Amino acid sequence: MTQASSTTGDIADLLTLRALRTLSAVAQAGSLTRAAVALGLAQSAVSRQVGELERAFGGALFHRTGRGVQPTELARSILPRVEALLAQAEELAHTGRELSGTPSGLVTLGLVPGVSGFLAAALYGVVTQQYPQVRLRVIEGYSGDMETALTQGRIDLAVLNRYRAKGSNSYRRLFDSQLCVVGRRAFLQRALAPKKAGTKSAWPQQTTLQGLSGLPLVLPVPPNAIRNLLDEVAHRHRLALNLVLEGSSSVIVKSMLARHDCASVLPRHAVAEELRTGALAAVPLAERMFRQHVLLATSAQRPFTLASKALAGLIPGVAAAALAQMPAGAEA
Numbered sequence: 498m499t500q501a502s503s504t505t506g507d508i509a510d511l512l513t514l515r516a517l518r519t520l521s522a523v524a525q526a527g528s529l530t531r532a533a534v535a536l537g538l539a540q541s542a543v544s545r546q547v548g549e550l551e552r553a554f555g556g557a558l559f560h561r562t563g564r565g566v567q568p569t570e571l572a573r574s575i576l577p578r579v580e581a582l583l584a585q586a587e588e589l590a591h592t593g594r595e596l597s598g599t600p601s602g603l604v605t606l607g608l609v610p611g612v613s614g615f616l617a618a619a620l621y622g623v624v625t626q627q628y629p630q631v632r633l634r635v636i637e638g639y640s641g642d643m644e645t646a647l648t649q650g651r652i653d654l655a656v657l658n659r660y661r662a663k664g665s666n667s668y669r670r671l672f673d674s675q676l677c678v679v680g681r682r683a684f685l686q687r688a689l690a691p692k693k694a695g696t697k698s699a700w701p702q703q704t705t706l707q708g709l710s711g712l713p714l715v716l717p718v719p720p721n722a723i724r725n726l727l728d729e730v731a732h733r734h735r736l737a738l739n740l741v742l743e744g745s746s747s748v749i750v751k752s753m754l755a756r757h758d759c760a761s762v763l764p765r766h767a768v769a770e771e772l773r774t775g776a777l778a779a780v781p782l783a784e785r786m787f788r789q790h791v792l793l794a795t796s797a798q799r800p801f802t803l804a805s806k807a808l809a810g811l812i813p814g815v816a817a818a819a820l821a822q823m824p825a826g827a828e829a
Contacts, residue, residue, distance in 0.1 A: 512550070512553055514582075514583065514586050515546070516546045516549060516550050517550075517579050517582060517583060518536070518583060519532065519536060519538075519543055519546040519547065519550075520546075520547065520550055520558065520572070520576070520579055521576070521579055521580060521583060522535055522536050522543075523543065523547060523559065523566065524559075524568050524572060524576055526565075527564070527565045527566060527567065528564075528565035528566065529543050529544055529547070529565070529566060530565075531565070547559065554571060554575065556569070556571045557569050557571065558571060558572040559572060587602075598803070599630060599803070600628045600630065600631050600802075600803040600804040600806070600807040601628075601630035601631060601803070601804055602630070602631065602632065602802065602804045603632045603633075603634055603804075604631060604632070604633060604634070604653050604654065604802075604804045604805050604808050605634045605635075605636065605651070605652040605653050605654075606620075606633060606634070606635050606636070606652065606653065606654050606655065606656075606808065607635075607636050607637075607638060607642075607643040607646055607647070607652045607654070607655035607656070607657070608635060608636070608637055608638075608643075608655070608656050609637070609638070609639060609640055609643060609655075609656060609657050609658055610637060610639070610746065610747035610767065611658065611747070611763065611764055611766055611767035611791075612656050612766065612767075612791065612816070613635070613637045614767075614769075614770070615766070615769065615819045615820075615823075616656065616812075616815065616816060616819060617635050619815050619818070619819045620633070620808075620811065620812065620815050621633060623811055623815055624808065624811065627807075627811070628804070628807050628808075630804075631804045631807060631808065633808075636652060639717060639720070639721045639722070640657040640658045640659070640721065640722040641719075641720035641721060641722065641725075642720075643655040643657045643794070644657065644794070647794055647795075647796040647797075647798070648796070648797075648798065649798065650796055650798030650799045652796060652799075653795070653796055653799050653801075653802075653805045653808075654793065654794065654795055654796070654805060654808060654809055654812070655793075655794045655796075656671065656791065656792070656793055656794075656812065656816070657722070657791075657792060657794055658722040658723070658764075658789050658790070658791055658792075659722065659789075659790045659791075659792050660722065660726050660786070660788075660789065660790065667794065667795045667797065668792045668793070668794050669792060669793045669794075669809075669813070670790060670791075670792055670793075671791045671792060671793055671812070671813055671816050671817075672791050672816065672817070672820060673788055673789065673790055673791070674764035674765060674766055674788075674789045674791060675764070675765075675781045675782065675787060675788055675789070676723065676762050676763065676764055676781075676782050676787040676788070676789055677762070677763060677764065677765055677779035677780055677781045677782060678704055678708065678709065678712070678760050678761075678762060678779070678780045678782065679754060679760060679761050679762070679763045679768055679777055679778070679779045680754050680758075680759060680760035680761070680777065680778065681754065681755070681758070681776075681777060681778065682775070682777075682778035684758045684759075684760070685701070685760065685778055685780055686700060686701070688712055688760070689701045689704050689708055689780055701780050702780075702781075703780060703781045703782070703783045704780050704781075704782060704783065705782065705783050705784060706730060706731075706734060706736065706782065706784055706787075707736070708780075708782075709727075709731075709736070709738060709760075709762075710736055710737070710739075711739055712739060712759075712760050713739050713741040713757075713758065713759040713760065714738055714739055714740050714741060714759065714760055714761060714762070715741060715742045715743075715744060715749075715750050715753045715754060715759050715760070715761045716738075716740060716742075716743060716744075716750075716761060716762070717743070717744060717745070717750065718743045718744065718745045722789075723762055723763070723789075726786070726787075727762060730786060741759060742759075747767065750763075751768070751771065751777075754777055755771070755776055755777065762782070762787075763779075764789050764791075765779055765823070766791075766820060766823060769823040773823075791816075793809060793812050793813065795809060
């Protein structure tokens with residue numbers, strides 16, 4: 498990487514947005530090869546653009562190391578201004594598309610674990626076909642976290658769970674789902690349909706709140722919509738829940754259910770794949786209070802852009818199509 502002088506006109510020709518985007522990518526990746534992959538360019542093209550920028554700025558931008566490249570002092574000095582310029586260019590392009598009526602730009606979507614497994618990938622496929630200028634950022638979290646993020650304006654939209662209307666954000670019902678006691682089939686059959694002498698226990702078609710009594714339960718860490726509901730109802734009915742483990746993610750909860758004799762309370766769609774393979778089974782809770790409403794919520798603290806509006810319009814149809822492919826009973 499060399500240093501050379503350039504005329505003012507030459508510098509203006511070399512400082513293209515494409516070249517500056519390459520500079521940012523190399524700095525973030527710490528490698529010409531990784532930056533080339535991220536940008537979808539040949540490594541030779543990345544090297545050429547870095548070389549052109551070095552001629553424009555009159556000095557080396559990266560030091561070569563055994564593991565890649567590191568920004569020089571010159572690069573570290575100009576990178577904040579480069580990032581700001583790229584952000585302004587993106588904003589300008591976004592504004593132009595908004596004025597022309599074309600949805601574009603970044604939309605941040607929050608999804609609860611129960612829907613993220615099937616909705617994120619399905620939604621991405623439809624968005625890339627119908628709105629190629631829209632870029633998705635998907636964040637997973639429990640309903641309480643998503644509600645807070647919406648209220649603080651950190652995300653544009655969220656698909657979350659509710660059992661009663663509340664909050665300052667706007668909501669649209671997507672579907673309802675009855676909560677179920679979920680666990681390994683053999684364990685649930687023993688626990689919820691005890692075998693009587695001389696008879697074979699039948700698979701329970703449903704159970705009640707009292708059926709949770711004594712069951713070793715694995716539940717989400719509060720605040721969480723399902724956990725809040727269970728704690729509230731158990732307290733009201735003076736029912737002591739046998740909580741054996743709290744998990745901060747659906748991965749932890751499902752792992753426990755698959756490996757141990759324990760149960761959790763989840764909607765069918767949250768374990769659709771496990772039900773399909775037979776890894777887990779589900780017994781619905783009979784009480785109406787255990788009916789979960791899955792809602793699309795929009796933030797009152799962020800502008801409802803064309804891109805956000807387009808995504809909000811797609812979500813109900815994509816969710817319905819995904820649910821239609823699930824085992825019977827995943828929605829109602």
